[in-house]
Amino acid sequence: MQLADAFSLNSPASWVLWFVVLTLAMYFARLPAHRVILTLTRVVYRALRLASRSVLQAAEKLVARNKEVLLAAGREAAERIIEREFERIDAGVRRDLSECPTLNRRLSEQVTKMEEDHDQSKVVPPTPPGWVNAVKAVADIDSKGDPMVAKILESIQTSLVKAQEQARNDYRTATESRHQHLKNMIPAWRKAIQMLGLVDGKVTSLLQRTQIIDRHMDEYENIIKTSDRAERMLSSSSMVQFFISLFVLAIAVGGALINFNLIARPMAEMVGGGNYIGGFKIADIAALVIILVELSMGLFLMESLRITRLFPVIGALSDKMRIRMIWITLTILTSLACVEAGLAYMREILLQDELATSALLRGGEDTAYQVQFQWITTAAQMGMGFVLPFALTFVAIPLETFVHSLRTVMGVGTVGSLRGLAVLLRGIGGTFRYTGKGLVEIYDVVICVPLWLESQVKSHSGGARKPARGQP
Amino acid sequence: MKRFLSLAGIALALVLTGCDEPIPPGRGVYMLMDTSGTYTGELKQAQRIINAILARLDPGDSFAVARIDTGSFSEKDIVAKITFDDRPSMANQQKRKFRQLVDDFVRKVKPAAFTDVTGGVLQAIEYLNEKNPGRKTILIFSDLKEELKKGYKRKNIPLQVDRFSVVALNVTKLRSDNIDPREYMDRLEYWQTRIEEGGGRWRVINDMDRLERVLGD
Known part of the structure; x- marks a missing residue:
């Protein structure tokens, strides 16, 4: 009956008794208890570490898969753009080429016209009549005071002056006609220059378009090479x-x-x-x-x-x-x-x-x-x-974009979550590991009195043996 | 926006929740008007309430107005009753006619000698159970002072008002209540106990400026 009262927890003495009994029990079970605590916490730590590693591996797989999907989508988009650019070039070239015969004909016409004008401008002005020199020689003869001869010579001179005027007028007319032909060539030249300018503009536009295609082709090549730059660009x-x-x-x-x-x-x-x-x-x-x-x-x-x-x-x-x-x-x-x-x-x-x-x-x-x-x-x-x-x-247009970009965004989000989860698991695992060690220390604190006695006994019996760790 | 989104998710909701026993849609309102001598002066107020209720009811809802007189457990005491058409335009026309019927009644009503509130409530329960709307509301426009003619038995009749909402409107205080307010409180408590024992929800609304609370929305 007294023994039962002692263990009934109704008095301070019974509390002390219980404490002593439990401390002794814990002291005797110290090693197995340490082992159990450490094993259990280590099991949890290892399991969480393993889970963390698995999650990280899954995240890495997802990253690879995301890259694959992103590049595939980018490749498809780039192909679409390049295809469209080629279609534009094709349409432009077809249109320009269809105009080529007309342009060529019009240029030939202009050139022919210019040639004709040029040829006509080359016509030599009429030379003065050949007898003029002979007449001039006769006219220069001295009349020596003979009125008859003087009259004849005067008549010859008048005829000569008239012939000269006629020749000058003919020459002027011919020169004016040549200038007129040359003047006619100016609009033809302008038209020809205009046509050539048009051709130049089209060729320049074609060249610009080819530059755009070159740029897209570069991007496409980057995607095909699965470069990181292409992935970053596509992701962003x-x-x-x-x-x-x-x-x-x-x-x-x-x-x-x-x-x-x-x-x-x-x-x-x-x-x-x-x-x-x-x-x-x-x-x-x-x-x-x-x-x-x-x-x-x-x-x-x-x-x-x-x-x-x-x-x-x-x-x-x-x-x-x-x-x-x-x-x-x-x-x-x-x-x-x-x-x-x-x-x-x-x-x-x-x-x-x-x-x-x-x-x-x-x-x-x-x-x-x-x-x-x-x-x-x-x-x-x-x-x-x-x-x-x-x-x-x-709505179909943004919807399509949304659906396509959603895959990437979700992929990136999921990878982030998985990595976060891995870190969390690792953190929890570490906490368990150190909690186990902490629990072992707390266990020893609870049974510090028997441990101290044990160390005292050991030091007395062992003589000069080195004291246990943590003992004075 | 809320309605739109909930509708957008309807298909999913139906699939996820399965097809449980559905709650019937619509509202059923039965209003009892006390026509006893002391209360006929308040009927103008009742008209206002009826009009407010009419304005708030939707197509497909049911509404009945009945008088409380000597023996109210009778179809003859129903002044007007209607289940509104599904089409809003028809429902509007029906509301106008309903209003006209109530106006005519109020104009011609003669005070009743006794007040059989229980009989009226029983009649309301019968009507609303027959219509079986999603929400059942009984409005009692009365001072709740029951005065039965000799021979009429209404005591200890249980009121089966499970899932009913019973609202006492404009519960005026009688002269005797002023002398002993406990009478008024006892009267309210008596009805509250009866309704809640029957499984119903009891409310009292005396502030007639807040008519939107009448239907419990």
Whole structure:
């Protein structure tokens, strides 16, 4: 009975007794307890370290896979751009070459014309008649006072002067004609220079385009070589595209929201306002479905126009089929836009009716709610109802960019998370390891009295033996 | 925005939650108007409340207005009842007609000699259970002072108002309440106990300037 009282924890003496018993038990179980503590913590440490290493390996694999995907996407984009540049060059060359025969003909014509003018400008002016010298010699004979001879000589001189004037006039006329031909060559020269300038401009443009292609080809080569520079560039480009497309998509969501509000209320008039599916009004669901159908049609239209490439099946269709698809989707979109415009008009009517009813219930007159410039809001609503479906069509472009860049962003994010997790696991593992060591030390602190006694006994029995570590 | 996003996630939600027993949509409101001698003067107030409720009800909702008189457990005491059409335009027309019926009633009503509140509540329960809307609300526009004609038995009748919301409106204080306020408090407590024992939710609204609280939104 007294023994039981001693262990009943009701008195300080029993507490002391319990402490002594436990300390002794812990002292005798010291080595196995240390081993258990260290083993357990080491097991956890090793497991966490292993897990950390696995996570890091997974992160490295993901990095490699991300690089692969990024480069593949970049390669595809670069191919697309280069292809498009070649198409442009092809179209430019075809167009320019088709103009070449005409240009050549026109240049030949100009050259022929210039040659003709040149030839004509080369015509030698008429020489003065050959007898003039003979006549001049006769005219220079001295008359020696003979009036008859003098008269003859005077007559000869007059004839000679007349002939000279005639010759001078002929020469002047011929020279003027030559100058005229030379003058005629000036516009031909100008035209020829202009044509050559045109050719020069086209060749320069072609050269510039080839420089662009060279740049793209360099990028493409970098991608093919899987260089780090290409990866960095593509990654950064993906990030930028992701945020830009996200921003544009947020704007599109705003547009869709306005569209939804425009048609949800009047839709109740068509499908009923009191019917529900899963707690949601059928009218709201119908309005949402209409908007989603419009978005789908917009996607298909953009695919058919080959502006986006989300569905390879559509891109691979024959041109004839694609054009058919363009018309079909455009027709459906226009029909839905007309429906929306009608619903927007209906919304306005319903709103007026509700306002009138509310006014009546509030105690006002039973008159329709009228505002002076109400037609403006009605027209604006109808216009928005018609335009928004077409505006939402262009969501396909940022959506495509978003989808493509999302892969990269998610990849980078996941790699970051995995690396963070690995560090965390490693940290927790280290904490367990040092906690084990700490627990061993705390264990020894608890049983410090028996340990001290043990060291004392050992030092007495061992004589000059070196004291244990940590002992005075 | 919230509604749009919730609708966008509807398909996913249906798949994830499975198809549990759905709660029926819509609201059902049954309003009891006390037409006893002391209370007929308050009926203009009741009209205001009815109009406010009409303005807030949606297509597909049910609404009934009944009088509390000597024996209220009867369809004959229903002044007007309606389940609004699914189309908003039709529902608006129905609201106007409903209002007209109530106006006519208030104009021609004669004070009742007794006040059978329990009978009216039982009739309301029957009506709303039959309509089975998603939310059931009973509005009691009365001073809650029950006065039964001799022979009418209403004591100890349990009120099965599980998932009902019962709102006492404009509970006026009688002259005797002023002498002994405990009577008023006992009256409220008595009804609260009955409703809550039946599984319903009990509220009292005396501030008629806050009519939007009437439907508990």
